[in-house]
Structure formats: structure tokens, C-alpha cells
Amino acid sequence: TAEVMSHVTAHFGKALEECREESGLTADVMEEFKHFWSEDFEVVHRELGCAIICMSNKFSLLQDDTRIHHVNMNDYVKSFPNGEILSQKMVELIHNCEKQYDDITDECSRVVKVAACFKVDAKKEGIAPEVTMIEAVMEKY
């Protein structure tokens, strides 16, 4: 659900500052990770892909090939309140997007494409959170 996704995003987003430098993602492009879900934020910058890889690595969410680690991702999402109702769906949506961009060799470019695809599909599924929902739980992490 969108409520669970707001928790995942609030927690995951905390790793952004640690990844600013190495990803090259400027505050001008993305001030805070919660804006990922904003209606008017376009998921297009290669640097955002690099940042997502760096952030995911902090929680061991990726395999060596920079594709999602299904077990670790599942466990990560399940660690949040009611996470078990979102974990399988989330892994399924991300994996489905990964299959569509498997031919892109540049990792950062591929991951930002997968993330954009995931945002669209999560909205379709009604599990995309509003920025205000994320703000409401940010202080918990």
C-alpha cells in the first residue's frame, strides 16, 4: 500500500546525503528523496540512477549485476509496519521493469529507467505515496 511505501521511502531516502558526492546528484536536481514521488518530478537524470545504486548498496538491496536482490529486498520491505503486504508486489514490479531495460549497459542509466518505470507502475497499482505521507513518517527514521 501507499502507506507502507511512504515508510520505505522515508527510510531509504535517508541514505541520499551519504551518496550525494559519489553519485553527482545535485540538490538542484533532487533536494530530498521524497520528491521522487512528486507529480512534477521527472525521473530522468543519470545521476539519480547512480544515487539509487549507492543508496541500495547501503542496505544490500542489489546483486553484483546491479539488479534487485529479491530476498534482501523482500526482507527490507517486510521490516516496516505491514511491510508483508507490499514486499512481494514491490519485488514483482521492479523485476518486471528490469526486464524491460535489460539491454542498457550503463548501470546508472539503466537503474534510472527502471526507477521511472517503477514509479509509473506503482501509481497504476495505487501503491505510490503522496509526498505529504512521506513527510508524516520521516521523523520516525
Ligand code: B8M
Ligand atoms: C530500491 C528500493 C527503494 C524503495 C524506495 C522507493 C522508491 C525508489 C525507487 C527506486 C526503484 C528501484 C530501482 C532499482 C532497480 C535496479 O535494477
